[in-house]
Amino acid sequence: MNQSPTPTRDPAVGERGPAVALTALRRDYTVHAKADGARRRTARVIRAVDDLTLHIERGEAVGFVGANGAGKSTTIKMMTGILQPTSGDVRVLGRSPVAERRQLAREIGVVFGQRSQLWWDLPLRDSFAILGAMHRLTERERRARLDRLVAGLDLSGFLDRPVRQLSLGQRMRGEVAAALLHSPQLVILDEPTIGLDMVSKEGLRRFLTEDRAERGTTLFLTTHDMSDVERLAERIVIVDGGAVAYDGALADLRESLGAPRELILDLASPREEPLRVPPGAQCAGIEAGGIRHRIRFSGADLTVPVLLASLSEQAEIADLSLAEPAIEDLVRRISAQER
Incomplete structure (x- = not known):
């Protein structure tokens, strides 16, 4: 059987500019509804994405x-060519996703947490063989890449099992492997750790970090598991009402919001009375018979070394740890400010 030739392309396409460029992006949906007692259906426009750059x-x-309904999934669908924007411009790896959807599919890898790209009744191994052929990988390329994915994502125990017999966590690891099989330049992950236990989550995060470091891959991650963001992302973009509410480093977000941090001290000997703290800090609790003291403070007003110097003058510290504000709280604070 003759194999169709690989389509030629301008080698400069996809090599210019940023990996993702969204400019004044909008997406509207028309919703039709019929009020009680009304004879005609009424239509209203809902803006899911609003001037997102x-x-x-x-x-x-x-x-x-x-939050749910903020416009995350709609944005991803426009980035991958599933949806046409109402207005604005989308460029992914230098391409227009709708007009060049086939070409773009060879250069990106996508995981949708609730949608599968695996063949339900086939063994997982066969899905990888089919996907390798679709991406026109040579047998040598496919085997080498698959060996890396099987080892990194711990797939060997269920490669020969039909996908329909896999647990949700096993299937999600298979989905990630399928998205990475052709070594894409851009990886888009929508809820990639859904259904995974803590050990599997940690393994997936570690593999994604290592693979990105090796290949220079761009990673675009949406998730409700904020530990994924903290472990995998260097930059956080918060969307609210279809628009960007914050774009920057996670540490800068914590500082800008003045979100409280907590210093947890284990003293060498019990102390029932609270430690004296400088302005900007307060005692948040004393536990374990006076051994453990929790000090809450604002990172914008007080640094850890200054606080620690003050506390160590009053008691011998055996151990300490620092608890950062949960990212969920930061998202809620940003959303509240936007409203």
Whole structure:
């Protein structure tokens, strides 16, 4: 059987500019409804994405987060060519996703947490063989890449099992492997750790970090598991009401919101009375018979070394740890400010 030739393309396409460039992006939906007692259906327009502008450079790892209905999934669908924007411009790896959807599919890898790209009744191994042929990988390329994915994502125990017999966690690891099989330049992950236990989550995060470091891949991540963002992303973009509410480093977000941090001290000997704290800090609790003291403070007003110097003058510290504000709280604070 003759294999169709690989289509030629301008080698400069996809090599210019950022990995993702979204400019004044909008997407409207028309919803038809019929009120009680009304004879005619009425239509109203819902704006899911509203003037969203976002640029992601090649090699970046970006966490794209927000509440349900914030516009995250709609944005991804426009980035991958599933949806046509109402207005604005989308460029992914230098391509127009709708007009060049086939070409773009060879250069990106996508995981939708609730949608599968695996063949339900076939063994997982066969799905990888089919996907390798679709991406026109040579047998040598496919085997080498698959061996890396099987080892990194711990797939060997269920490669020969039909996909329909896999647990949700096993299937999600298979989905990630399928998205990475052709070594894409851009990886878009929508809820990639859904259904995974803690050990599997940690393994997936570690593999994604290592693979991105090796290949210089750009990572675009949406998730409700904020530990994914903290472990995988260098930059966080918060969307609210279809628009960007924050774009920057996670540490800068914590500082700008003045979100409280907590210093947890284990003293060498019990102390029932609270430690004296400088302005900007307060005692949040005393536990374990006076051994453990929790000190809450604002990172914008007080640094850890200054606070620790003050506390160590009053008691011998055996151990300490620092608890950062949960990212869910930061997202809620940003959303509240926007409203």
